[in-house]
Amino acid sequence: MKNIMNAMLNGKRDIFFKLWNWYVPVDIWEGELNALKTEFYIQIYFTVYPIHPSTGWASNTKEFAKAWKEFKAFLDDRGAELSKTNEFLAYYALPYVSNPKEHPSFKWIFS
Numbered sequence: 335m336k337n338i339m340n341a342m343l344n345g346k347r348d349i350f351f352k353l354w355n356w357y358v359p360v361d362i363w364e365g366e367l368n369a370l371k372t373e374f375y376i377q378i379y380f381t382v383y384p385i386h387p388s389t390g391w392a393s394n395t396k397e398f399a400k401a402w403k404e405f406k407a408f409l410d411d412r413g414a415e416l417s418k419t420n421e422f423l424a425y426y427a428l429p430y431v432s433n434p435k436e437h438p439s440f441k442w443i444f445s
Contacts, residue, residue: 337349337353341353342379345380345383345384345389345397347383347401354373354376370416371416371421371422374422377404377405377408377413378405380405381402381405381429382401382434382444383401384397385398385435385444386443386444387435387444405429409426424439424440
């Protein structure tokens, strides 16, 4: 479990989800709403990680573009089910906001 936490703390999305899928296989939690909500929040974390001021990655545009692309793919695939809930609805706009650090709906994430 230490490796999965290190991957998360260091913004290593690919490693994290490889380990996540190994520790928590999809066939065990598929259809479980709480597991999907947890994954959604983890996806948000990795989406903003490359541009969050505390990471020091703010100038890494390659990682930023990759994170947005992967979050959009998640929203179109497994995240689509949560678009019906108010808790997550605002986050569906996140990949389309040009500067989320300054946007009123997302500014709090970067403080």
